[in-house]
Structure formats: C-alpha cells, structure tokens
C-alpha cells in the first residue's frame with residue numbers, strides 16, 4: 646500500500662511559467678499544512694457531535710478541502726458542487742453553476758470550503774442559495790482571503806491566510822485550468838512588490 650507523502654511531490658521551483666507569465670513562490674507547502682491543521686482542530690472542537698456537512702466548491706477548493714477534511718477529528722461528511730467565475734487572471738462578474746448540490750441540507754450544519762474569497766461574489770451567491778434550503782447553520786472556510794478585493798457582504802469564519810490583491814496559483818488555484826497540481830502557492834512575479 647502506498648501513501649502520499651511529501652517525498653512523492655515535485656520540489657518547489659524558483660520560477661513557474663504558466664500562460665506566458667512568471668510566478669514565484671509565495672506560500673510553501675509546510676506553511677499551508679500547518680495552517681490547515683490549526684483550522685481543522687478549531688473545526689473539530691466547534692463541531693463535535695454535530696456531524697457537519699463540508700461542502701467543497703470545485704474546482705479550486707479540492708486540494709484544501711481534501712487536506713482539511715482528513716484533518717477533522719470528529720464525524721463529518723463531505724459533498725461537492727462546482728461554480729465558475731474566473732477567466733484568465735480576472736473575475737468575469739458572473740457566477741456560473743456547473744455542477745449543482747445533490748444533498749438535502751435541511752437541518753444540517755454546513756461548512757462551505759473555498760480556495761479563495763476575492764470579490765466575494767461566488768461565496769455570497771452560494772450562501773444565499775444554501776440558506777433557502779433551510780440548513781441549521783452555514784459557515785465559510787477559505788484557505789485564502791483578499792479583503793481589499795471584497796465587494797460583497799461576506800465574512801469568512803475560518804481563514805487560512807489573508808493576502809493582498811495579487812493573482813496566485815497552485816494548491817488547487819489555477820490560471821485557465823493549469824497549475825492546480827503545484828504543491829506550493831505561487832504569485833505573479835510582476836505583482837510581488
């Protein structure tokens with residue numbers, strides 16, 4: 646039986662080229678894992694005996710949700726839905742639902758897991774939709790949060806890292822579908838200062 650460990654992952658690179666642009670290291674896998682562990686332990690304490698439904702927003706949140714979910718040390722369930730709002734390095738302004746939620750969430754404690762809250766449009770629309778289905782509670786866990794970019798009334802409950810308004814890739818985050826498999830997070834080199 647083989648388990649994933651850090652020896653199996655590609656080494657961090659000084660520069661990564663995606664879509665003709667250069668990206669440089671920003672948040673390393675060790676920092677990500679340490680923070681994921683802290684968030685999971687907070688969730689474990691706050692949701693003991695409530696069997697929360699962790700709702701992973703595909704595609705970007707798959708890596709974070711997978712690590713977070715496996716670090717939660719109490720009963721919990723996971724489900725998935727897919728939304729899309731970004732093209733290239735910018736928000737399109739509309740949120741498209743590509744794969745709807747199949748679960749009944751009435752009376753459930755839901756934790757929505759996002760990769761990043763940028764303008765907040767995606768999460769705001771999703772939370773409003775979920776609330777019409779009568780869950781017991783809805784909280785938001787996001788790995789990354791860009792408060793400067795926020796234009797909607799959203800306040801994430803669990804935040805991995807607050808970051809400035811810069812474009813990043815890796816650990817699930819993409820540039821037009823690429824770079825999601827990078828184990829570390831990288832920032833657009835032209836936005837480093």
Ligand code: IMP
Pocket residue numbers: 705730731736759760761762763764765766767768811812813814818819820
């Ligand atoms: P929002 O609706 O503007 O908050 O955008 C949320 C979605 O846009 C996220 O779930 C990501 O998929 C995508 N996104 C926002 N900022 C970035 C970024 O810096 N890199 C890659 N994707 C991003």
Ligand code: MG
Pocket residue numbers: 702703704705706760761
């Ligand atoms: Mg996303």
